[in-house]
Amino acid sequence: MPRDTRPKVPEHVVSDQSADAHSARWKELLKSDPRRAVRALQLTGLSAESVEGDTAWDAVPVIEALQDVSCDPQGQVWKRLVRAGVVGALCQCVIKFGRVTVQHDPAAPPPSKETISEMNRELNSAWYGPLAIICCAFLKCAVPPTPTEQRMVEDLKTHWREVTDRIWHDPANSLTENRRAVLERAVLAQIVMRVTCIDPSLLNIIADPADKTLAICMRNWLHASAREDCVMNASLLLLMLDPDEHLPSRWRAHFDSHPLPPAHTLLSSILADVRSAPGEGGQETTPEQIVQAIVNAATRHLPKPADQFGLPDVFLELEFLRTLLRLGTKGACPALPRAAYKSEPLWLAITCVMRRAAREKAGRRHDHNVFILALNIFSGTLQPIQMENAECANAMIRGWVIAGLLDELDEFSSVLIHEPSGPLNLTMSLYTIKACIPKLSSETLTMLRSQFPRPGMIFQLLISSTMTQEEGDSHHKVFISPGGFLRAENPMWKQGAWQTLDDIAQTVALPGECSNRGCTKPAHGPTCGTRRCKGARYCSQTCMHRCASIVTRLTYLPILAMQ
Numbered sequence: 001m002p003r004d005t006r007p008k009v010p011e012h013v014v015s016d017q018s019a020d021a022h023s024a025r026w027k028e029l030l031k032s033d034p035r036r037a038v039r040a041l042q043l044t045g046l047s048a049e050s051v052e053g054d055t056a057w058d059a060v061p062v063i064e065a066l067q068d069v070s071c072d073p074q075g076q077v078w079k080r081l082v083r084a085g086v087v088g089a090l091c092q093c094v095i096k097f098g099r100v101t102v103q104h105d106p107a108a109p110p111p112s113k114e115t116i117s118e119m120n121r122e123l124n125s126a127w128y129g130p131l132a133i134i135c136c137a138f139l140k141c142a143v144p145p146t147p148t149e150q151r152m153v154e155d156l157k158t159h160w161r162e163v164t165d166r167i168w169h170d171p172a173n174s175l176t177e178n179r180r181a182v183l184e185r186a187v188l189a190q191i192v193m194r195v196t197c198i199d200p201s202l203l204n205i206i207a208d209p210a211d212k213t214l215a216i217c218m219r220n221w222l223h224a225s226a227r228e229d230c231v232m233n234a235s236l237l238l239l240m241l242d243p244d245e246h247l248p249s250r251w252r253a254h255f256d257s258h259p260l261p262p263a264h265t266l267l268s269s270i271l272a273d274v275r276s277a278p279g280e281g282g283q284e285t286t287p288e289q290i291v292q293a294i295v296n297a298a299t300r301h302l303p304k305p306a307d308q309f310g311l312p313d314v315f316l317e318l319e320f321l322r323t324l325l326r327l328g329t330k331g332a333c334p335a336l337p338r339a340a341y342k343s344e345p346l347w348l349a350i351t352c353v354m355r356r357a358a359r360e361k362a363g364r365r366h367d368h369n370v371f372i373l374a375l376n377i378f379s380g381t382l383q384p385i386q387m388e389n390a391e392c393a394n395a396m397i398r399g400w401v402i403a404g405l406l407d408e409l410d411e412f413s414s415v416l417i418h419e420p421s422g423p424l425n426l427t428m429s430l431y432t433i434k435a436c437i438p439k440l441s442s443e444t445l446t447m448l449r450s451q452f453p454r455p456g457m458i459f460q461l462l463i464s465s466t467m468t469q470e471e472g473d474s475h476h477k478v479f480i481s482p483g484g485f486l487r488a489e490n491p492m493w494k495q496g497a498w499q500t501l502d503d504i505a506q507t508v509a510l511p512g513e514c515s516n517r518g519c520t521k522p523a524h525g526p527t528c529g530t531r532r533c534k535g536a537r538y539c540s541q542t543c544m545h546r547c548a549s550i551v552t553r554l555t556y557l558p559i560l561a562m563q
Helices: 019-032 034-042 056-069 076-084 086-096 113-121 128-139 147-169 179-198 202-206 213-223 227-241 249-257 263-276 287-301 311-332 335-341 344-359 365-379 382-386 390-403 405-411 422-439 442-449 455-464 469-479 492-508 541-555
Strands: 012-014 100-102
Touching: 019 034, 019 056, 019 076, 034 056, 034 076, 034 086, 056 076, 056 086, 056 128, 076 086, 076 147, 086 128, 086 147, 128 147, 128 179, 147 179, 147 202, 147 213, 179 202, 179 213, 179 227, 179 249, 202 213, 202 249, 213 227, 213 263, 213 287, 227 263, 227 311, 263 287, 263 311, 287 311, 287 335, 287 344, 311 335, 311 344, 311 365, 335 382, 335 390, 344 365, 344 390, 344 405, 365 422, 382 390, 382 422, 390 405, 390 422, 390 442, 405 422, 405 455, 422 442, 422 492, 442 492, 455 492
Parallel strands: 012 100
Antiparallel strands: none
């Protein structure tokens, strides 16, 4: 779309000439004459001049001087500036400022075009300076709000649509990979989160399909490369797309009288906006490119090192991904879950965070929540994958095997079975594998076969589900009652898990092959005599002894088996 054709402030020239003098002068003028500073910010065009003789070029030192003042928004200097209209003037600067560029010293040898281009990419976008000042002032302002904060919010709301339109149509350097761009990608969401603490009515503007705030946040999340831009944008999007689970109280009261559009409708609108933004070569981005970009972004974000991305950040990222997949299956973007199911790198990333959550400070509650949430993304595929074709189902199960999902579940089964919804999610994940077996290629089926049997996991599940006949009857009655199977705490899920493990192992096993996991030799060796093994044969005494210590114990456990 064409840029706004109203007169703009000319390109800023980064130069050291007179910068210190200008800044010092304007720092004093902010205190003594705030209206003059506001008038300077509002000037537009090369020939424009205020009554005091200030020009549009004075906006640069005014912005620099305001950076310090905005750090004390409860001070008298900032309050006088707000009464003079500084927030509205800063918004106008966001809207009208032209490009920031580098101008070389004429006395020095001219740099190459590549050098100038690289230096320009390292600069802040023109709109970022005034927007960062607004953000700083809101972050440190008074809550509950005084008349100063109320005026700030009203002035911001007046210009919000134009501000977001400028950022949407001119991302400038905000989508690059340098550290400056990280802050630029975080600032808009940060302003929204803070302003709505003061006045949730800004959400009415954001929820309007014509507004670009959420589309900008989605685009910023897709390009995010650090904690700040990942967390800020995902937080805002998650609050808007999954309000039933995550809506803060200050928003809930507002949305009771100003309902949000349905979440799948909102996501469809966001993705439509993102698709309409010109991609490389000026062409619109295709739906396939958008869904692949979402999958790629989640794959990049999740495995970040612990010193860059804490487990609470991982939890947020997983929640956001789960919400996107859930809304995708509800019609917002059916291609999104399909692309995720086929992505081996994504399943590997999710499995990696499961491993990290289980191993890193295992005693902390939040770590286990990350593990269960990650597993819930696996288990949540049960119904949607059955509607997909064999190619999609085969690619997903192949991705699970390559990611080492079953190894992780086996290693941490003792942790998993004691989590409130652990056995439920485990059973649903295993049943998904079982349901997909008829759709698997011979190659994937061979890969899956190498993952079974799992006597260690079965043993853990059997021990934890030991119960009397009376207890078993009682739990089973609740389990099969309407809605009862959704009760995560019911111990019948543990029995369901080990039974499904056993079913898969028997379904994928080849007659005449060694019963030890991973061994494909002919079963010409000894036969196990326990009832539980049902005459399982091995290629050698060595293979039988590897699993005999566990399998033999399974025979004598006093458990109630669901037949």
